[in-house]
Amino acid sequence: xxxxxxxxxxxxxxxxxxxxxxxxxxxxxxxxxxxxxxxxxxxxxxxxxxxxxxxxxxxxxxxxxxxxxxxxxxxxxxxxxxxxxxxxxxxxxxxxxxxxxxxxxxxxxxxxxxxxxxxxxxxxxxxxxxxxxxxxxxxxxxxxxxxxxxxxxxxxxxxxxxxxxxxxxxxxxxxxxxxxxxxxxxxxxxxxxxxxxxxxxxxxxxxxxxxxxxxxxxxxxxxxxxxxxxxxxxxxxxxxxxxxxxxxxxxxxxxx
Amino acid sequence: xxxxxxxxxxxxxxxxxxxxxxxxxxxxxxxxxxxxxxxxxxxxxxxxxxxxxxxxxxxxxxxxxxxxxxxxxxxxxxxxxxxxxxxxxxxxxxxxxxxxxxxxxxxxxxxxxxxxxxxxxxxxxxxxxxxxxxxxxxxxxxxxxxxxxxxxxxxxxxxxxxxxxxxxxxxxxxxxxxxxxxxxxxxxxxxxxxxxxxxxxxxxxxxxxxxxxxxxxxxxxxxxxxxxxxxxxxxxxxxxxxxxxxxxxxxxxxxxxxxxxxxxxxxxxxxxxxxxxxxxxxxxxxxxxxxxxxxxxxxxxxxxxxxxxxxxxxxxxxxxxxxxxxxxxxxxxxxxxxxxxxxxxxxxxxxxxxxxxxxxxxxxxxxxxxxxxxxxxx
Numbered sequence: 001x002x003x004x005x006x007x008x009x010x011x012x013x014x015x016x017x018x019x020x021x022x023x024x025x026x027x028x029x030x031x032x033x034x035x036x037x038x039x040x041x042x043x044x045x046x047x048x049x050x051x052x053x054x055x056x057x058x059x060x061x062x063x064x065x066x067x068x069x070x071x072x073x074x075x076x077x078x079x080x081x082x083x084x085x086x087x088x089x090x091x092x093x094x095x096x097x098x099x100x101x102x103x104x105x106x107x108x109x110x111x112x113x114x115x116x117x118x119x120x121x122x123x124x125x126x127x128x129x130x131x132x133x134x135x136x137x138x139x140x141x142x143x144x145x146x147x148x149x150x151x152x153x154x155x156x157x158x159x160x161x162x163x164x165x166x167x168x169x170x171x172x173x174x175x176x177x178x179x180x181x182x183x184x185x186x187x188x189x190x191x192x193x194x195x196x197x198x199x200x201x202x203x204x205x206x207x208x209x210x211x212x213x214x215x216x217x218x219x220x221x222x223x224x225x226x227x228x229x230x231x232x233x234x235x236x237x238x239x240x241x242x243x244x245x246x247x248x249x250x251x252x253x254x255x256x
Numbered sequence: 257x258x259x260x261x262x263x264x265x266x267x268x269x270x271x272x273x274x275x276x277x278x279x280x281x282x283x284x285x286x287x288x289x290x291x292x293x294x295x296x297x298x299x300x301x302x303x304x305x306x307x308x309x310x311x312x313x314x315x316x317x318x319x320x321x322x323x324x325x326x327x328x329x330x331x332x333x334x335x336x337x338x339x340x341x342x343x344x345x346x347x348x349x350x351x352x353x354x355x356x357x358x359x360x361x362x363x364x365x366x367x368x369x370x371x372x373x374x375x376x377x378x379x380x381x382x383x384x385x386x387x388x389x390x391x392x393x394x395x396x397x398x399x400x401x402x403x404x405x406x407x408x409x410x411x412x413x414x415x416x417x418x419x420x421x422x423x424x425x426x427x428x429x430x431x432x433x434x435x436x437x438x439x440x441x442x443x444x445x446x447x448x449x450x451x452x453x454x455x456x457x458x459x460x461x462x463x464x465x466x467x468x469x470x471x472x473x474x475x476x477x478x479x480x481x482x483x484x485x486x487x488x489x490x491x492x493x494x495x496x497x498x499x500x501x502x503x504x505x506x507x508x509x510x511x512x513x514x515x516x517x518x519x520x521x522x523x524x525x526x527x528x529x530x531x532x533x534x535x536x537x538x539x540x541x542x543x544x545x546x547x548x549x550x551x552x553x554x555x556x557x558x559x560x561x562x563x564x565x566x567x568x569x570x571x572x573x574x575x576x577x578x579x580x581x582x583x584x585x586x587x588x589x590x591x592x593x594x595x596x597x598x599x600x601x602x603x604x605x606x607x608x609x610x611x612x613x614x615x616x617x618x619x620x621x622x623x624x625x626x627x628x629x630x631x632x633x634x
Binding site for chain 1: 281282283285286289316317318321322325345348349352353355356597598599600601602
């Protein structure tokens, strides 16, 4: 709701990330536009999660720069960083719910820390967020260990959305879900994105998700972004890895 | 971006007009809530209310929910409410808010305080009984596993047991020697200081000998082992339970008792008597050293007095108790480990319980042994 209305909210320029002697990302550049759902694909171990974790500041970078909302994340102090962190939400691959807090407390945790809200509003909004992700108020008092895989992901999404973020990072949101739940989750992401005007950065392997919800797809291979564009461009590509990925056996079976 | 939210109410003919303006977002939620309460209290007699959202320049789910709250409060009072001037960008969000929160929240029925207090006493007693039963279960399961091993000795996980003896026994030797040495020295010093007043210095040797061999040696070692190894057992088994490793073992046809628990319990039962022996010797050495340096009792005199004061019985009492106490520590630690639930908090809680409970039971057992040995005049 601030800054460039249609510009890039995340700008990655010449990013280099490595561990020890290996370089995982070698001068990667990527833009994520406001209000789009970007699907981010790549072979297992190619560094998709590394890029995501570097953007959100969990991993140090060796070179290049990451700009979020036009703010260079390499140059910010603690306070400015926190202000940016309030404007994004992250859904970790395995949910990363706090195991000693109930579902309601998990969702309320960021609100309690960052906002000054009345008790009543906290409870009402927590229930509302739960319903937004398709769960009933009866789940609110459960603990993470009592939830199924799909419910865990939904609760984690509700927690990621707790502060009404502008960007949501999703790390393999549909992995480990059955096709029906995965389809529902895709639909949920699409609906929430429209309702709340979110920008979504989604690391995924799910071809159905890529087809159904992503506006644009970026492909990471050999440490570089080898392509970025809509699904039609991916399908037209002649790059061998992309051919195998988007038009391979599993992909074509999907369309039969 | 800037500015404060506002909610102005004006009377327009037959209807009340509420004009919302400014940022209706989470950081202002508390102020907005207060304004809503005030606005709703005014002119409750007016049946028609128009809520004008034209002035809102920012809206998030918190704001949308608060607007929805006004609508519901008004319709709950039987008043007629209408939204006007809704910007297209916010329409979807408001519709979403309208859909949400319809189901009544699960009723949290709280019993009266007295009942709650009685409940908690009952629950504590029940859990005490349950934990005793669990302990008996574990003892039985370990006994069965031990019997199986006696029939088929080659099935015993010898390597695992040696590994645990190394961790529980060998690696504990330095700290056990140091602590018991110091305690032996301190008892001797205190004894000499007070006994000297009536010229009974030499009886310090009796006191140190009997106390260390019968009680202090074994108790100190057990407290140390419960804190050092019992907690480790609980944490290891608990973490394995949390990550479903124990279920995995079971599905592969292994009994976790055979694979994980029996080697641990055998290891602790072997290690604790050895540590008790070493600890007792270190305590006697510490006592002897203090008697010589502080009390002026010559080592020769100390040794000959010690030989008169203690019999093999005193030594045997300490050593007989050691394996039983070790068994208690091992059983409690493993039972608590398997009782861990899914959360990190529960792991911490069970580990604490394991240490507290095993030390408590060791002391209870020590009391029972005291009665027993007194009865058989040992």
